[in-house]
Amino acid sequence: MRLSRGFIPTIKETPSEAQIASHRLMLRAGLVRQTSAGIYAWLPLGLRVLRNIERIVREEQNAAGAHEVLMPTIQPAELWKESGRYDDYGKEMLRITDRHEREMLYGPTNEEMITDLFRQCVKSYRDLPLNLYHIQWKFRDEVRPRFGVMRGREFLMKDAYSFDVDHAGAVRSYRTMMLAYMRTFQRMGLKAIPMVADTGPIGGDLSHEFIILAPTGESQVYYDAAFESVDYLAGGFRHESDEDLERFFTDITSRYAATEEMHSAEKWAAVPATSQREGRGIEVGHIFYFGTKYTKAMNAAVAGADGKMFHPEMGSYGIGVSRLVGAVIEASHDDAGIVWPDAIAPFKAAILNLKNGDAACDAICEDLYARFGGEALYDDRSDRAGVKFNDADLMGHPWQIVVGPRGAATGKVELKRRATGERVELSVDEAFAKVAG
């Protein structure tokens, strides 16, 4: 994208409503604009990040054997009356009445709808296990939306639902998802720590929340430093292998990690002092096993091997996709702006033309821009260098390729790594290779 022709409305001054860093930076860098309390429009830069996160989530869900579907945002109230949650959910649920006076709602989650879909289509144990997911907008009418997209009312969420013949199968599905989650977060450049969680209004007895560390996190967390060094991508864990899943799960649950509410001083004391870590965390994912809660309530039964009908065991697995955008920024920014992890950055690099109109500068920039094929943001505006440096830092591109008249004369550019501030002078080819590779 050429900045001069793009739509990235950055702002110099901090909007007064933004209290925390991610919210402030998302507004300033032109990622989102608020439409009403807790509801945001996503602008090109923010949307690219959202799509990148979505892509990684999707790839890992597919790799774990889940199938993508897309369920509607608007749901009929009848399904929720069947499960009993229509009355339980309270004012968080946005209720809508259509022209025929039918009661509808904007879905805050999809257990009822997926169970309905399941019972319509699945009739036999032979079709199990089954894991279906979708990435769809949800709405929860929070009393008090805040922190920008991290605690909005409308949010994009990946939610998966597993169906298994028995408890053992459900546990396997649960572990598979847990592994997929660790990989997903690792690919995004995040250190996520699974913590035993309260099961909350969804119910059940096996549940973990995935917390990423950031100074402004909403909850206090305690964990074993051993979590920080495990590599789930290269760790040799295969989804298809029960042994691997067992090893993975045992490994991960043997280490201590808990939020304040679930913290146990006794167990904490058992963690070696040198490995004790505490900090603030942001919840970016949550997984639950809840058995036959919905299959029973909604009578979703399939035939077993013995010909008798039974209610499959379920679990649900959520990742806050839009929340992650804010959470990543909370975990990765400095005074100058955002510092995107490479995997989810909106662009691989920004090309800064320090002297727009200079033949050598223009030629190098155009060449680089073409080579990146849309993966670079070209700052071709006729502003001063300082403006470009500041905007590039604010937007947080992992690399900045600085093309100025000084170096351009000899075919050199300056490559700056946003995260470290390190700058090196390189040839155009070297710079391109370093960023693209």
Next chain:
RNA sequence: CGGGGCGUGGCGCAGCCUGGUAGCGCGCCUGUUUUGGGUACAGGAGGUCGUGGGUUCGAGUCCCGCCGCCCCGACCA
């Protein structure tokens, strides 16, 4: 939902107490200038002062209602 605060040009704010026909900085447009960390000068555009009503000769300013947004707390992907 309890407590508090704020709505004045795109953004940040002053003006309100003590009514007299709207101002500052940034941004935006034009020109000149400048060109490696938010350049300088000159000119210019842009405002139903959230909204409805009331008081008054006169309301951004005073009074009442409503709406919106933000902050603290309780609650939550």
